Amino acid sequence: MERLSYVNPLQGTASVYEYSYGNTLPLVSRPFGMASWSLQTREVKDGWFFHPSDRRLNGVRLTRQPSPWIGDYGQLLLLPQTGPSCLAPELRPSSYEPEKSTLRPDYLSVRFSRYRASLELTPAERSAAIRLAYEDPRNARLLLATYEGESSFQFDYAARTLSGFTRASRGGTPDNFALYFVIAFDCELDETACDIYNAEFAPVGALSHTGEQLSASVGLKLPTDGTTQAKIGLSFISLEQAALNMERELGDADFDELRSQAAAEWEERLGTIEIKSDEAMDQLRTFYTCLYRTFLFPRKSYELDASGRTVHYSPFNGKLCEGPMYSDVGFWDVYRTTVPLFSLLCPRELGEMLQSWVLAYKESGWMPKWVSPGERGAMPGTLIDAVFADAIAKEIDGFDAQTAYQGLLKHATLPPDRDMVGREGLDHYIRLGYLPDELVHHSVSHSLDYAYGDFCLSVIARALGDGESQLALSERARNYRLLFDAEVGFMRGRQESGAWRPDFNPLDWGGPYCEGGAWQCSWAVQHDIRGYAELLGGSEQMVHKLDELFAAKPHFNVGSYGMEIHEMSEMAAADLGQFAISNQPSFHFPYLFTALGAPSRTQYWARKTMEEHFSAEPNGLPGDEDNGSLSAWYIFGAMGMYPLCPGVPEYTLGSPLFGSMSVKLQNGRRLDIQSVNNSSDHKYVKSVALNGETHEKLFFTHAQLTEGAKIVFQMTDEAILQSYSPQQLPFSQSDVSDRG
Numbered sequence: 001m002e003r004l005s006y007v008n009p010l011q012g013t014a015s016v017y018e019y020s021y022g023n024t025l026p027l028v029s030r031p032f033g034m035a036s037w038s039l040q041t042r043e044v045k046d047g048w049f050f051h052p053s054d055r056r057l058n059g060v061r062l063t064r065q066p067s068p069w070i071g072d073y074g075q076l077l078l079l080p081q082t083g084p085s086c087l088a089p090e091l092r093p094s095s096y097e098p099e100k101s102t103l104r105p106d107y108l109s110v111r112f113s114r115y116r117a118s119l120e121l122t123p124a125e126r127s128a129a130i131r132l133a134y135e136d137p138r139n140a141r142l143l144l145a146t147y148e149g150e151s152s153f154q155f156d157y158a159a160r161t162l163s164g165f166t167r168a169s170r171g172g173t174p175d176n177f178a179l180y181f182v183i184a185f186d187c188e189l190d191e192t193a194c195d196i197y198n199a200e201f202a203p204v205g206a207l208s209h210t211g212e213q214l215s216a217s218v219g220l221k222l223p224t225d226g227t228t229q230a231k232i233g234l235s236f237i238s239l240e241q242a243a244l245n246m247e248r249e250l251g252d253a254d255f256d257e258l259r260s261q262a263a264a265e266w267e268e269r270l271g272t273i274e275i276k277s278d279e280a281m282d283q284l285r286t287f288y289t290c291l292y293r294t295f296l297f298p299r300k301s302y303e304l305d306a307s308g309r310t311v312h313y314s315p316f317n318g319k320l321c322e323g324p325m326y327s328d329v330g331f332w333d334v335y336r337t338t339v340p341l342f343s344l345l346c347p348r349e350l351g352e353m354l355q356s357w358v359l360a361y362k363e364s365g366w367m368p369k370w371v372s373p374g375e376r377g378a379m380p381g382t383l384i385d386a387v388f389a390d391a392i393a394k395e396i397d398g399f400d401a402q403t404a405y406q407g408l409l410k411h412a413t414l415p416p417d418r419d420m421v422g423r424e425g426l427d428h429y430i431r432l433g434y435l436p437d438e439l440v441h442h443s444v445s446h447s448l449d450y451a452y453g454d455f456c457l458s459v460i461a462r463a464l465g466d467g468e469s470q471l472a473l474s475e476r477a478r479n480y481r482l483l484f485d486a487e488v489g490f491m492r493g494r495q496e497s498g499a500w501r502p503d504f505n506p507l508d509w510g511g512p513y514c515e516g517g518a519w520q521c522s523w524a525v526q527h528d529i530r531g532y533a534e535l536l537g538g539s540e541q542m543v544h545k546l547d548e549l550f551a552a553k554p555h556f557n558v559g560s561y562g563m564e565i566h567e568m569s570e571m572a573a574a575d576l577g578q579f580a581i582s583n584q585p586s587f588h589f590p591y592l593f594t595a596l597g598a599p600s601r602t603q604y605w606a607r608k609t610m611e612e613h614f615s616a617e618p619n620g621l622p623g624d625e626d627n628g629s630l631s632a633w634y635i636f637g638a639m640g641m642y643p644l645c646p647g648v649p650e651y652t653l654g655s656p657l658f659g660s661m662s663v664k665l666q667n668g669r670r671l672d673i674q675s676v677n678n679s680s681d682h683k684y685v686k687s688v689a690l691n692g693e694t695h696e697k698l699f700f701t702h703a704q705l706t707e708g709a710k711i712v713f714q715m716t717d718e719a720i721l722q723s724y725s726p727q728q729l730p731f732s733q734s735d736v737s738d739r740g
């Protein structure tokens with residue numbers, strides 16, 4: 001069964017600055033691989049360098065970009081050329097035929113019409129194999145171009161290699177940061193056609209040079225058939241390590257052999273969830289494309305030294321350090337869906353990721369927030385709190401939980417000593433329980449994320465036996481109550497004096513709210529949904545309020561943003577009311593109904609969103625994909641469950657998409673999820689059986705799933721309305737004592 005054929009790396013790539021269908025790149029990479037490759041079709045200074053409608057190709061780009069909003073680093077461009085020398089970025093692109101090109105996770109193949117040459121590439125973890133074919137073997141060259149910052153090139157004609165480094169970076173890197181590379185060619189190099197060029201494209205010799213934004217042409221002495229192979233090795237540590245990575249991963253294997261290895265690794269990953277091929281083809285393609293996206297990030301940023309020891313260049317202190325490192329990930333984005341999905345599908349790798357973020361704390365003094373490769377500090381809260389709480393609650397192994405707890409407690413109790421780390425305005429939060437609106441931007445979003453973070457820390461405190469902190473943190477987790485204004489029925493900005501921020505309008509974006517307005521940002525209380533419902537007048541009132549949210553017009557006011565930001569445009573286009581599936585703060589909205597005892601509404605909205613707003617096509621995602629987060633939302637939805645409160649080892653029930661799926665757990669057991677009578681019309685759940693017994697609860701525990709389980713959903717076309725006892729409902733902090 002070839003699941004790779006379902007994957008379309010172009011999913012979500014038809015995005016522009018003003019509108020996101022995913023803001024993804026068509027990445028060719030190993031799962032979590034250090035080296036990712038994309039096509040580059042635009043010469044731009046920003047992150048939107050590929051668009052599927054373009055018919056001009058600048059080259060094949062080594063990229064580490066996690067999102068166009070964060071930007072790239074260590075990037076390089078490869079471009080096969082023939083004919084007269086042409087170096088300027090705006091002059092050198094060639095046309096290509098997208099429909100005759102191949103883009104798969106394990107392989108890419110493109111033909112540069114102008115240069116009558118083609119390039120194939122297959123990725124290994126920290127390296128790649130390349131096959132070049134020129135129609136005319138004379139005057140064939142491969143151009144390597146660097147981007148901003150210092151770079152270096154060095155030819156070794158005896159060894160047939162070009163090596164060097166680039167310091168291209170958009171931030172989060174010490175001065176000594178570099179991506180080192182070596183390219184080794186099968187054919188001899190044509191020394192007379194080799195040159196290194198400076199930023200003005202003047203030749204600076206054919207041996208070695210260091211300077212800003214260099215490029216280099218490699219002349220190739222091709223055999224008469226015009227083809228040759230090359231290998232490229234990469235490292236963040238050194239040139240020697242780049243060569244070692246290349247030799248270790250590629251050795252003497254030929255291109256086709258390496259391609260089958262890459263394909264086999266992807267097949268194994270995608271086969272973690274088996275779905276039979278008789279399901280609807282478009283849903284299979286969407287599902288496996290989303291699954292591919294969840295396995296791209298975070299990226300490995302560690303290497304194995306000559307003795308096989310795991311080491312990494314630390315973007316936090318600029319030193320060579322022991323142990324693993326993963327980067328290109330923001331925890332505000334991925335704590336909700338991606339990381340909980342890893343806890344089910346790949347807990348071993350998750351343990352290693354967590355240990356790497358413990359090391360990030362040791363190397364930088366603070367737990368990471370948004371790393372690419374070093375700290376970029378984006379987004380509210382310190383939601384790595386939820387990442388660790390979820391793992392600890394689920395007993396994931398492989399990381400130092402005590403040190404993690406130390407790092408997490410630090411940002412919950414000590415104000416940050418510099419920008420981009422810790423919790424902004426923490427002293428106010430400790431004093432008042434919230435951030436004063438007149439003093440801190442996005443005060444509501446930050447405060448709610450701090451309160452939920454405190455809940456997550458209380459989970460860890462309990463697990464590690466720190467009773468005193470547990471009590472204090474659980475108390476702080478109730479701080480969300482301080483920002484609820486019963487008068488307007490929403491979370492609202494509050495001033496130091498206690499007065500509400502004036503001129504409330506739930507359609508205004510920004511101000512106290514980050515990337516949303518009161519409609520989107522008032523529900524970040526995952527840990528105490530029924531406690532929050534009390535503030536709204538009870539569960540029934542909260543269900544009504546959510547009904548109102550989904551039924552509302554998708555109107556917005558640009559508010560403090562002063563212009564329309566893309567998340568607003570995508571919410572308006574999705575037309576799911578004020579449910580902005582385009583962005584993380586709304587992800588859990590459909591599942592809130594189930595926590596309130598109204599699961600049929602969850603089933604309706606989750607299913608509608610999956611069926612109408614996701615596909616495998618270039619316009620197939622309803623907003624920024626954000627490093628697996630939107631994809632994992634879809635995967636969980638298709639499984640008929642959702643991690644409503646990371647930090648609590650439970651999955652709230654939804655509406656499964658497929659008749660049958662089987663999850664291969666890393667402990668050797670299987671989780672089978674079946675549904676009977678399932679269709680778009682039969683989206684409602686009539687009953688659930690777990691291992692042959694009626695399952696009355698509206699959630700599964702992590703242990704129930706990982707012990708190996710068979711779940712059968714009986715589906716129907718009618719919404720089932722019934723009442724549920726607190727014991728049947730997903731976790732809420734306020735009524736935990738009622739659950740037994």
Ligand SMILES: [Ca+2]
Pocket residue numbers: 582583584624626
């Ligand atoms: Ca987002």
